[in-house]
Amino acid sequence: MTFEALIWQGIQMMLALALAPLLTGLVRKAKARLLRRRGAPLLQPYRDLRRLLGKDVVLADNASWLFRVAPYVIFALTWVAAALVPTFSTGLMFSWSGDLIAIIALLGSVRFLQALAALDIGTSFGGIGSSREMMFASLAEPAMNMLVFTLALVARSTQLSTIANVMFGAGLRVSLALALFGFIIVAIAENARIPVDNPATHLELTMVHEAMVLEYSGRHLAMIEFAAMIKLLLYVSLIGCIFFPFGMAQDEQALLLPRILACGIGLACYAAKLAFAGLALALFETSIAKMRVFRVPDFIGVALMLGLLGTLLLFVSRSL
Amino acid sequence: MGHLPFDIAHMLAGSLVLVSFAMLYQNRLYSLLNMLAVHALVLALSVAWQAYIQHAPHLYITAAIALGFKAIVIPIALKRMVFQMGIHREVETVVGTGLTMLAGIAMVAVSLEVMLPVTSGSDPVAREDIALALSVLLIGLLMMVTRRNAVSQIAGFMSLENGIVLAATGAQGMPLVVEISVAFSILIAFIVIGIFLFRIRERFDTVDDRALDRFRGEH
Numbered sequence: 001m002t003f004e005a006l007i008w009q010g011i012q013m014m015l016a017l018a019l020a021p022l023l024t025g026l027v028r029k030a031k032a033r034l035l036r037r038r039g040a041p042l043l044q045p046y047r048d049l050r051r052l053l054g055k056d057v058v059l060a061d062n063a064s065w066l067f068r069v070a071p072y073v074i075f076a077l078t079w080v081a082a083a084l085v086p087t088f089s090t091g092l093m094f095s096w097s098g099d100l101i102a103i104i105a106l107l108g109s110v111r112f113l114q115a116l117a118a119l120d121i122g123t124s125f126g127g128i129g130s131s132r133e134m135m136f137a138s139l140a141e142p143a144m145n146m147l148v149f150t151l152a153l154v155a156r157s158t159q160l161s162t163i164a165n166v167m168f169g170a171g172l173r174v175s176l177a178l179a180l181f182g183f184i185i186v187a188i189a190e191n192a193r194i195p196v197d198n199p200a201t202h203l204e205l206t207m208v209h210e211a212m213v214l215e216y217s218g219r220h221l222a223m224i225e226f227a228a229m230i231k232l233l234l235y236v237s238l239i240g241c242i243f244f245p246f247g248m249a250q251d252e253q254a255l256l257l258p259r260i261l262a263c264g265i266g267l268a269c270y271a272a273k274l275a276f277a278g279l280a281l282a283l284f285e286t287s288i289a290k291m292r293v294f295r296v297p298d299f300i301g302v303a304l305m306l307g308l309l310g311t312l313l314l315f316v317s318r319s320l
Numbered sequence: 321m322g323h324l325p326f327d328i329a330h331m332l333a334g335s336l337v338l339v340s341f342a343m344l345y346q347n348r349l350y351s352l353l354n355m356l357a358v359h360a361l362v363l364a365l366s367v368a369w370q371a372y373i374q375h376a377p378h379l380y381i382t383a384a385i386a387l388g389f390k391a392i393v394i395p396i397a398l399k400r401m402v403f404q405m406g407i408h409r410e411v412e413t414v415v416g417t418g419l420t421m422l423a424g425i426a427m428v429a430v431s432l433e434v435m436l437p438v439t440s441g442s443d444p445v446a447r448e449d450i451a452l453a454l455s456v457l458l459i460g461l462l463m464m465v466t467r468r469n470a471v472s473q474i475a476g477f478m479s480l481e482n483g484i485v486l487a488a489t490g491a492q493g494m495p496l497v498v499e500i501s502v503a504f505s506i507l508i509a510f511i512v513i514g515i516f517l518f519r520i521r522e523r524f525d526t527v528d529d530r531a532l533d534r535f536r537g538e539h
């Protein structure tokens with residue numbers, strides 16, 4: 001029994017690793033097709049990662065140990081956070097640790113390390129990138145916390161597995177709709193997607209995330225890029241498991257066969273959710289222009305407002 | 321799922337509040353007018369849903385009026401006006417999006433705090449609907465206060481009126497005559513405001529209401 005639970009947990013952890021580049025590839029491909037370009041094949045991100053892993057690292061002379069360690073820690077923390085989000089099944093072996101606040105803390109440490117590493121070399125781009133990232137984060141994190149409070153008021157728990165189980169029967173609620181929009185805004189901002197930041201740009205005036213990783217090369221860059229892909233997958237799975245928990249396998253069945261069947265359905269639904277999210281993101285990104293850096297706080301502020309509003313509605317009326 | 325009809329009604333009313341916030345967030349006239357059309361569309365959906373769950377066929381007429389006049393005719397007419405006056409590229413100076421949105425949250429808080437205790441005896445569906453409608457109304461008012469451009473003040477006025485219609489449909493039994501006359505008076509008001517806009521524009525070369533203050537010698 002425990003061995004089987006371990007296997008399911010292992011599948012969940014490996015899934016985050018295996019599907020993250022595919023999701024990024026899907027978004028890039030869909031964006032290219034929408035612009036009537038052919039686009040790189042779906043598997044291109046895997047090849048990019050392999051190529052980067054095989055390359056030599058070019059280090060600046062004044063790089064400290066922090067600069068060299070940071071990519072691995074960033075990758076590890078992001079992977080742990082992504083593995084904690086229930087994807088195809090609730091009630092896995094380590095579900096008790098899959099707490100929303102823990103995930104926010106893990107991602108916060110990732111951001112902290114990334115900003116430190118960017119400052120370490122002492123180039124001006126690293127400085128501008130980390131200062132902007134911190135400016136956005138100082139709004140996105142409270143927003144995320146408010147949204148988590150909204151969810152916690154509905155589900156009476158911050159544990160993702162429990163939240164997903166509650167959401168099965170929660171019905172339509174105004175506060176949850178507000179929270180969904182807030183979550184989408186935070187996800188866009190945190191993943192450096194288009195209205196906030198452009199993941200494909202290297203123009204000095206606009207880049208935020210890219211400016212921070214400009215000095216990295218070789219396997220360090222591979223780790224950081226991989227971590228960014230996993231982060232995108234993490235947010236998609238988070239929104240999927242909280243707001244659209246359809247098809248997820250519920251608590252452990254006693255028998256092996258129904259469990260496998262339920263998890264199979266869960267996996268198929270998860271794949272469908274990922275595909276839908278990837279296509280929707282590509283559509284959204286092609287239909288909108290990037291906003292000025294100083295307009296971004298307003299945009300993320302909206303998420304904060306939505307979180308506040310959702311909490312407020314729940315405090316005043318239990319049925320909203 | 322016996323709650324589902326009520327949940328959908330609340331959801332539509334809630335999305336109306338959400339679109340009101342989206343209107344507060346816009347700082348370009350064209351996107352503001354697009355949002356106004358979306359606002360009226362959500363209102364039409366909400367009224368149609370009320371008609372369905374209350375079995376009140378005359379509410380469908382209200383929904384059709386909302387859809388026809390407010391979601392299609394008025395936004396298009398406003399866009400044409402904006403285009404003719406040549407202000408379609410202007411970015412409006414708003415007091416500060418964050419501050420305005422916070423004030424909007426305060427409006428929602430006030431309307432929930434006021435409405436829910438007052439209506440505690442009545443129908444549970446209508447209660448939250450009316451509270452949300454009052455917040456739509458107050459946000460519309462807030463928009464009229466915080467905007468300087470006359471066109472966006474009209475947009476605020478229209479969204480305010482949408483809030484009134486939402487409240488009226490939530491409370492059962494408003495006569496059709498009243499609704500139709502309200503809808504037409506809004507249309508008349510819109511025409512009068514439109515004429516005034518062009519007069520203001522002719523006189524002052526702008527639709528910014530600070531020009532009026534200067535004219536009166538207040539600044």
